Amino acid sequence: MLTDKRILLIIAGGIAAYKTLELIRRLRERGAWVTPVLTRAAEEFVTPLSVSSLAGEKVYRDLFDLTDEAEMGHIQLSRSADLIVAAPATADLMAKMAHGQANDLASTLLLATDTPVLVAPAMNVRMWAHPATQRNLALLKQDGIGFVGPNEGDMACGEFGPGRMSEPMEIVHAIQGALSEGPLQGRRILVTSGPTHEPIDPVRYIANRSSGAQGSAIAEALVKLGADVVFVTGPADAARPEGVTLVEVETAQEMLRAVQGSLPVEAAVFCAAVADWRVSSASDSKIKKTKGGLPVMAFAENPDILATVSQMPEGRPALVVGFAAETDDVIENATAKRIRKGCDWIVANDVSPATGIMGGTENAVTLISDAGSEAWERMDKVAVAEKLAERVAEALEA
Template sequence: MSLAQRRILLGVSGGIAAYKSCELVRRLRDLGAEVRVVMTEGATHFVSATTFQALSGQPVRVSLWDAEAEAAMGHIELARWAERILIAPASADLVARLAHGMADDLLTTVCLASAAPVYLAPAMNQQMWAHPAVQANIETLRQRGVRLLGPASGDQACGDIGSGRMLEPMELRAAMVASFGDAALRGLKVVVSAGPTYEDIDPVRFIGNRSSGQMGFAIAEAAVQAGADVTLVAGPVSLPTPQGVTRRIDVRSAAQMRDAVVAASAQADIYIGAAAVGDYRPASVANQKIKKHDGAALVLHLAENPDILASLAAQTVRPFLVGFAAETHDVEQYARDKLQRKGLDMIAANQVGGGLGFEAADNALTLYWPEGVAELGRTSKTELAHQLVAKVAERYRAVRA
């Protein structure tokens, strides 16, 4: 990854998440980016301009009424200089002012005066984020072409838990890298499956696999940012559809996922099977809730579910197939066996269990294909998804070009 000689204007609005933006400046510069920082007055109550000046190596602008800078029309110079405008954190107040076209401080003025793409990394209390006024402002900005990065869900500084956390610096850096990418999947149709599948036992019980869907959704978003036309087939998860995904199909069972994936892949160039599809389902489903009988064991007879990858691999004309192997032991052995046995073009393997893989913010993968192997080290799932998609694009071009 490289941001060499790329010009990124970082806007910092008032919010406790402003401390993360200090690391963001460092991470962007690590990849060679030139970063200039514009702060709102509120942001200076959380982090000093001196800190950002030391980290960026550039003067930091705060006021629209800086006589020395504005003598040379400094806000116009900044607006023309920027190739990307990234506002992190983007507070509810900043979002509202941008949505209403206000130019009452330097940051909003620069945004109006610039032709550069604008990216927002929202950060606010979960209740504020959910408020209809905030969501209406966000939708207005989306319709104008502003790109949204996040927010993430989790613990918040105020003690609440929910959506509204600013993405981590490495995730935002990955998004900036992708924004300058060469659109490695441009013109290609990609199908991504994500999340678990559930198999009903009776109207109130089911069996299923553990999966949050986060990795698959991150892959779908990374594929969009690489220029692909993306269809996302999602198991039962409560994640929002990544921005830019053309079509989302929600399913519950393995059979439903198989049908949706096969139909969506008929015209697809690439299929990435990141879903945790259950191998088995109850042979019969009770019409009524099965009652508990003291001391009596409940015996379930299971039938094997259809194999999605095998169904696609058997087709005469098939997409480039990328499977996943989540294993608790002997990861390489099982992954290579699955790669060969199912006739895949690539497989992404990782170890799970013991705190690894499931419900975690980060992950690591080892990629195998018939002629090679690549290690993708532990990092956030967002950045890992970008690395995976880049490798898939590389292998696709090598095999199908």
Template sequence: MGANIENKSVLLIIGGGIAAYKSLELIRLLSKQGIRTRAILTKAAKEFVTPLSVASLTGEKVYDDLFSLTDEAEMGHIQLSRSADLLVVAPATADLMAKMTTGQATDLATTALLATDKPVLIAPAMNVRMWGHPATQRNLNTLKGDGIMTIGPDDGDMACGEYGPGRMSEPEAICGAIVDFFQGSAKKPLRGRKMLVTAGPTHEPIDPVRYIANRSSGKQGYAIAAALADLGAEVTLVSGPTRLDTPRGVTRKSIESAKDMLAACEAALPVEAAIFAAAVADWRVEAESDQKIKKREGQLPSLSLAENPDILATVSARKSDRPSLVIGFAAETETIIENGKAKLAKKGCDWILANDVGTGTGTFGGDDNQVFLLTRDSVEDWPKQSKEAVARTLADRIAKYFQEVDACLT
């Protein structure tokens, strides 16, 4: 706990969703960091958590009524919204986001949000279809344009029984984002920069049961996303199927096939840097069967393959919204540097991280990696180290790159 975190205060606005129960743990975690919390409960939030439980954890009175004369005399809604160092909305329901977008002030929560002159962080939480609805996505983009910070949502099981993006980020992740905010930008050289990372394998379906895949675990890409987020970047992680948890402060888009990954990457643009660490399958079955291909004695199925889209080359070749820095990976089993240089030239990207994934290296699925950073003018031989260490080194190099770009512009 740093001195710049102690004695900070948060006004926590708890929206009316099933994820409201997570707000109790968030209050406890903030308290452990020395961060004081006041809370506003919406009318719907009180269906999920009680004012008594919230007050017991904050040690403060809980506010819920815009027209309470006593509260208005002691702590007016304007003073309440401005006495905190940061406003946090968790969960931020679709309804609350819509009201924030249009500047409504229909209750204490929305009035405080409209009256505040302090930064605001929201943690969206809603059904997967509500999250994906064009109206919600428009509202999200508007709020971001207004300077509202966001964390999540994550992919996961919903209370409604569906699965997908919409789960509120875990309290530990939200607390971490709040701590990062209070620590300021001194150690966050990538704050405010949007970045895209791909990770994991792709699964190319043969039929409803079988698919073509590879041995990628996604560990390196996830570590890169986490390292960039730790430096303050706003990271979108486009991930193939993995068993890994979404890194703190990262927005994850889960996909299956190479076509899906390309579409998700293009939807994430524009970004300032794109790091393509995913092991995308080069081929897919040209005609996927909609029924399981039955095994017949003495007969082997004939599978005709088609080439998958080249995501790295496609993004590198974009005109109006090409990222300033495009980084690819070259997973090789021989002549690592030579093949990496050839890929750098062919794909049109700016950097290549070439690594040996041959039998016995333990790179695929393992915890360590050894890479060469290739640019048009140089080759760097990085020592074998953990994938987290590789990610931190790369994130630092990316931060240095943008610092040099900024210096040239001043």
């Protein structure tokens, strides 16, 4: 997919720049041509020699280079690439992009182009969460800029949270998706997956039997059609899909915040099996077994993520798809759920124990919309995902 594709790689000044060396190597393995651009700050973390050696290309650094600029080199660089990738993209670079500043080679390239741009942010968790960065992020998304990451985890500064640059192979898969010529090229789609775990105490929780396999398969099928997929998952057993922006959560409340933070999107597929209830006051210490009685727990209702997004007064995705796992009166219950939640489609399946679907490798679903119900034959979950992804593409095209 990347053979002879030309990637203009902008490396900004952050500790994550060391990962970019591996990214270059992985891109070159797949046949891509990589033209590197270093900001002055980036040279504090990686050397032009190391970058040039791996890329097999000259490193561009200076906006006012007499040799390069004799033929308006920054214009040619920005327009000769198939894709511009900024990795790592610092808060400073994102701010310049959002507000049209062009005071160095990297920011000038990004302003002087109509080539698609993919950004892999990397910064301290507080910088990422700052309202200014989040405003810039929203502006860039509105401008059609693609994003991969950031991930959550430990940081070089000793803090923990979102802000880590995506791993090199995650960025490679995102580049492949951005360069795909599939029917969902350039479409941003949200997929939720897996169960949620609602804590009772530090060692116990309420959950269900969802493996997350169907959600992972749907995300991968959408990526193959060219979509930019944000994948929000609870603690699922299934392998995480490749080529997505991954957001891992634990509880229903965390999932709702992650979903809201991922908007706007053109379509949303809510495959997660979210727990309906949580313990209203989870214990901070393990509840001990005692003689003479059972512990008394008060429950609270979890947020309804599907209904919240389906009924948004502004910014609602063009297509909202829910799932209904039922054991009785499957079609009737799922049809009522679609109307109650306000979503466009419901994918209904029978998860009664005799079917072996919950946690299994196959699924038998019925697609319910305002046009009625359409039963699909039983097939493996990958085939179900591919068929659903094709339907999503058709609906967005229409």
